[in-house]
Amino acid sequence: MPTDRLGQTRQLATTSEYGVLGVRDVDFTLERVPVSADLAPLVERYWLVSWDLPPGRRASVTLLPHPCVNLVFDRGRLAVSGVGSSRFSYAYEGAGRVFGVKFRPGGFLPFLGAPVAELTDQVRPLSALWGADAEVMAAELAAARGLDELVAVAERWLRARWPGVAAETAEVGRIVRTLLHDREISRVGDVCARFGISPRSLQRLFHRHVGVSPKWVLRRYRLHEAAARLAEGTSGTWTEVALELGYFDQSHFIRDFTRAIGLTPVAYAEACRSRQAPVSA
Template structure:
C-alpha cells in the first residue's frame, strides 16, 4: 500500500461532512500494513448538530471515541449490514483503525469474524487479554502522536501470521479491483477454489459472504459516481457494475443509501439547467 486511499467511497454526502469535520487518513507502521487499510482521524467543533451517514465497507474497525459529555471509550465495530448514522454535536474526536477485509482475523485468534458482524462491542470483550487506555490514543493534539499510539496499540497485540487470512484479503482485493467479477463462482475460479470453500473462508475471515462483498462494492462505486461531477448514465453504469438492468441498481442503491440514486445525485449537483 503506497498511501491511504483518497476516494470517498461509502461516505454519504462527503462534501457536507468534510465541511464540518477535520478528516484525515494515515498509514500504519510497516509491520501492520498487511492487515490494516488505514487509520482515520476525525475532529469536530460544531455549533449545530450534524448527522453523518456511511454505507459500511466489508471491514472490521477498532474505534476510539470521545464525545462531549461522555468519557473516552474504545470498541470493535464488526461489519455493518445497514446504513450507519452517527450524530455529531459540540466537540469530539474519533481515532479509528480500518482493517483490510480479512485483516482483523489474525488479531482475533480462533473466533470467526462473522461473530462480530452487525455488532459494536467494547474492546475488552473482543480482545480480553488487552486493557487499552483510550485516552492514550485520543489525548494527544498532534495527529502524529495519535498515529504512534495506534501503532503501539496494535503492535502490542502481535498479530499471528495466517495464510488463510492472506488468501481472504487477496480475494477481497480482487473483488474490489476487478469489475469483471460479478458472481461468486467467477471469484472462485480465479483461484481454483470451490464456491463453498470461498464462502466458508469469507465467513470465518471477512465476516460476510463473498456475494455481499461483491454487491457492497457495486453500491460504493455507484455512490461515488453519483456524488461527483455530472450525474452518470444510470443504465450504462448498471451494465458496467454487472446489474441485469437499471431497476436492480436503483433498488440496491435505495435500500443501502436511503434515497434513489437520481435524487442523491441531484442533491449533490443541484437541479439540471
C-alpha cells in the same frame, strides 16, 4: 512503493475511500493515514473525523460501511465495531473527534481468534478482548494531541499484540483486492473460477474471515462507487453505470441502490447537487 507521513507505506487497497454518503467535508473533516509496512498485511489505514460546530448547532454524517472491522476511539472509550450490514448515522455537536483503526477485510480474525461473523452488526468494548490493556491504550489515545500521536499510539499497541499472518488470511486479502479492483469480476462464480475454489468453500472462508458473504462484498464495493459518482455528478447514463458496475440491467441496479442508500439514484444525485443531507439511517 510510495511512502507517506510517519514512514507509512501505501499498499494495494482492499477497501475504497468511498462510504461517506452525500457531499463530503460538510461540518466535519476526515483524515486518512496509511499504515507502516509491517502492519499493512492486516491493517488498511487509520482515520480521524473531527469537528468544531458553533453553539446550538447539531449535525450528522451517514455512512455505508465497508466489509471491515474497525477499532474505534470515541468519547474516551475504545470499541471493536464489526462489519455493519446497513448504513448508519452518527450525530455530533460542539467540538470533538473520533479516531479509528480500519482493519483489512479478514484482517481482524488473527486478533479475534474466532469467526468474524460473530462481530457483524455488533459493537463490543475492546476490554472484552484485551482486558485492562484496553483501558491503558484508551488513556494514551485521550492524551494524544493530534493525528500523528494517535497513529503512534495505535501502532505501538498493534505491534505489541501482533498475531502474525496465516496463509489463509493472505488468501482472503488477495480475493478481496480482486473484488475491489477487477471489473471482470461481476459475480461470485467469477471469483471461484479465478481462485479455484468452490462456492461453498468461498462462502465459509468469508463467514470466518470477513463476516459477510463474497456477494455482499462485491455488491457493496460497486454501490460505494455508484454513490460517489452520483455525488460528484459524473455518473453517466443509468444503463452505462449499471453495466460498468457489473449489473445485468438498470432495474437491478436501481433496486440495490435504493435498498442500500435509502433513496433512488435520481433523488440521491439531486440531494447531493443541492448539498442537502441526503439520507439518514
